[in-house]
Amino acid sequence: MFISRPFSRVLAGQVVSVTGSNATAVVIPLIAVITLDASSFEVGVLNAAESLAAAVLGIHIGRWCDRIGPDRTMLVSNLTGAVATIGLFAVLHAGVLSFPLLLALLLVVGLAELGFDISRTGYTVSLVPKDRLPHANALIEGANAVGEGIGPSVGGWLFDTVGAALSLLFDFVTYMCSSLLVLLNVLERRKRETAATAEHTPRRDESPHDESDENGDGDVLSGLRFVWGNGIIRSIAFSAGQFNFFTAAFFTIYYVFVVRVLHMDPVAVGLAATCSGIGGIVSSVAAGALIRRMASGPLFIATLFAPALAALLVPLSALTIEYGNAVVIALVCVSQFVWSFTVTVNLVLSESIKQVTAPERLLGQVSSVERVIALAAEPVGALAGGLFADMIGEDIALYLCAVGLAASTAWALGEHGILSFCKPDEWQR
Numbered sequence: 001m002f003i004s005r006p007f008s009r010v011l012a013g014q015v016v017s018v019t020g021s022n023a024t025a026v027v028i029p030l031i032a033v034i035t036l037d038a039s040s041f042e043v044g045v046l047n048a049a050e051s052l053a054a055a056v057l058g059i060h061i062g063r064w065c066d067r068i069g070p071d072r073t074m075l076v077s078n079l080t081g082a083v084a085t086i087g088l089f090a091v092l093h094a095g096v097l098s099f100p101l102l103l104a105l106l107l108v109v110g111l112a113e114l115g116f117d118i119s120r121t122g123y124t125v126s127l128v129p130k131d132r133l134p135h136a137n138a139l140i141e142g143a144n145a146v147g148e149g150i151g152p153s154v155g156g157w158l159f160d161t162v163g164a165a166l167s168l169l170f171d172f173v174t175y176m177c178s179s180l181l182v183l184l185n186v187l188e189r190r191k192r193e194t195a196a197t198a199e200h201t202p203r204r205d206e207s208p209h210d211e212s213d214e215n216g217d218g219d220v221l222s223g224l225r226f227v228w229g230n231g232i233i234r235s236i237a238f239s240a241g242q243f244n245f246f247t248a249a250f251f252t253i254y255y256v257f258v259v260r261v262l263h264m265d266p267v268a269v270g271l272a273a274t275c276s277g278i279g280g281i282v283s284s285v286a287a288g289a290l291i292r293r294m295a296s297g298p299l300f301i302a303t304l305f306a307p308a309l310a311a312l313l314v315p316l317s318a319l320t321i322e323y324g325n326a327v328v329i330a331l332v333c334v335s336q337f338v339w340s341f342t343v344t345v346n347l348v349l350s351e352s353i354k355q356v357t358a359p360e361r362l363l364g365q366v367s368s369v370e371r372v373i374a375l376a377a378e379p380v381g382a383l384a385g386g387l388f389a390d391m392i393g394e395d396i397a398l399y400l401c402a403v404g405l406a407a408s409t410a411w412a413l414g415e416h417g418i419l420s421f422c423k424p425d426e427w428q429r
Contacts, residue, residue: 062368
């Protein structure tokens, strides 16, 4: 059984952390709009700045993760997020919160979340046998789906029930709970290392040294060089970057389109979101079996192309308005289910391939490079989506997004790309 006690703690910490983060993702815009009377542009600045700051510093976080260890990075990231959250609570409770201060604290929270995500890749490799990596990553994505499903509802309910300031304490508590779970793993590992050291006393000529420097991995750009030089990882990273660009553009237009054009009420929009969450949970259960039975390259391409087809259902559903709201809602719900199901399989597969392709000593840096590409693409895509929707109309812009999503498969079609990946024998058991 690969679900060891340390990995169980990681899963539990993932659920807790993602739930708290998604609750706060609802609370922060409400604080900005209601408490600070922020404009739509200022809310957009909050969303874009968090991603851009993480993109700029992401490579450095990955290097730090490889140096001090993924478990310690997870712990430091959680504690940093807790300090930023309690700081935001304090200034809000004292009535001295300003937009620049909210922006600064949100940047810290974003960096903490990025550090947690980056370190999870290498930590999973250290805790899980190679043959069980796809299943472990599927469980992690399932934990994400649960947290993403629960968090927004909890955040909205807390804001309405106890107010803006106290609602932030929920995220603080989740940070501390996740920190405690990681701390238990850190202490357990230190105990094992102490016992191992006691059994082996190094000779005088066995001086400690930095292996990363000997291998040329101490350079801050070593992760970037590896991603660029490895065709498999490069195809994953750049296809993900293009996919995230058009995903951000699509969902910038999506909510305007389903409300103003499809005339879906908030209950129907929430139902579609629920179907998306269900798709993610179902996919986390099925992903391991799909990865084991299907060739990795074609499966990767299929899980990029299927969301493009799902995206087409949204503008196409406008052609069925005359058949009644039930048909329209059903098509949008199917779209969101298929989207979430296939994207989750892609995430599990991509993570698993990266974990067996990149050297363990570079996993943090490789993960950070991938996150940087994705984070840099998202705010630009969101701005581009809104701009093109205003210029050419929401329906045509949605069709273009679907084409852009499908075109992201082009990065994976080269002979040295994902199609050249040979699935480990262990994955086929």
